[in-house]
Amino acid sequence: DAGVIQSPRHEVTEMGQEVTLRCKPISGHNSLFWYRQTMMRGLELLIYFNNNVPIDDSGMPEDRFSAKMPNASFSTLKIQPSEPRDSAVYFCASTLRTSGELFFGEGSRLTVL
Amino acid sequence: KQEVTQIPAALSVPEGENLVLNCSFTDSAIYNLQWFRQDPGKGLTSLLLIQSSQREQTSGRLNASLDKSSGRSTLYIAASQPGDSATYLCALDQGGSEKLVFGKGTKLTVNP
Numbered sequence: 249d250a251g252v253i254q255s256p257r258h259e260v261t262e263m264g265q266e267v268t269l270r271c272k273p274i275s276g277h278n279s280l281f282w283y284r285q286t287m288m289r290g291l292e293l294l295i296y297f298n299n300n301v302p303i304d305d306s307g308m309p310e311d312r313f314s315a316k317m318p319n320a321s322f323s324t325l326k327i328q329p330s331e332p333r334d335s336a337v338y339f340c341a342s343t344l345r346t347s348g349e350l351f352f353g354e355g356s357r358l359t360v361l
Numbered sequence: 362k363q364e365v366t367q368i369p370a371a372l373s374v375p376e377g378e379n380l381v382l383n384c385s386f387t388d389s390a391i392y393n394l395q396w397f398r399q400d401p402g403k404g405l406t407s408l409l410l411i412q413s414s415q416r417e418q419t420s421g422r423l424n425a426s427l428d429k430s431s432g433r434s435t436l437y438i439a440a441s442q443p444g445d446s447a448t449y450l451c452a453l454d455q456g457g458s459e460k461l462v463f464g465k466g467t468k469l470t471v472n473p
Contacts, residue, residue: 291463348393352404
C-alpha cells in the first residue's frame with residue numbers, strides 16, 4: 249500500500265485566499281484524522297471521521313475551517329479565508345479502529361503571507 | 362484535561378550509547394499509548410503501540426514500557442546509531458476515545 253497520501257506537499261498563498269488540502273487514507277482504514285503541527289503548540293487534532301462521518305470537530309479553530317469526507321478514500325480540509333496564523337504543517341492520518349495504530353501522511357506545509 | 366509532557370526537549374548522545382526517553386501524563390485512564398518518530402520535513406512513523414492491558418512492547422533495539430499508576434512511559438533505545446536521530450513523540454488516547462493527545466517530543470541527536 250502507498251500509505252496515506254496528502255496533497256499538496258507545499259502551499260504558499262496570500263491572506264484571504266481559499267486553501268484546500270487533500271488526503272487519501274490507507275485502503276481499508278475506517279478512521280481518518282486531520283492534525284495541525286506548529287512549533288508553539290505541537291500537534292493538535294482538528295477533526296476526525298469514523299466511516300466517513302465526522303465524530304469530533306472540537307479542535308477546528310474557527311468557522312473558517314471545514315472538513316469533508318465524501319467517501320472512504322478521500323477527505324479535504326478547507327480554510328476560507330486563510331490568515332497568516334494558519335501557517336503550519338497539516339497532517340492527515342488514518343487507522344483501522346480495531347488496531348489503534350495510526351499512520352500519518354507526509355503533511356502539507358501551508359504558508360499564508 | 363489530559364496533558365502529556367516529554368522531558369528533555371532535546372538530547373544529544375554519542376553513538377553506541379543506550380538511552381531512555383521519557384513521557385509523562387496526568388490522567389491514567391488511558392487505553393493506548395504510542396511512540397512515534399518524526400524525521401525533519403516528514404510525517405510521523407509509528408514505532409510501538411502499547412495497549413492498556415500491556416506493560417511493554419519491543420521492536421528490535423527499541424523497548425517501550427507503560428506504568429499507568431505513575432503516569433509514565435519510557436522508550437529505551439539500545440546501542441544508538443546516527444540514523445536514530447529524529448524527534449520522538451509519545452501520544453495517548455483516553456478510554457473510549459480515538460483522540461490522541463501528543464507530547465511535544467524529544468529531539469534526539471546521535472553523534473558519530
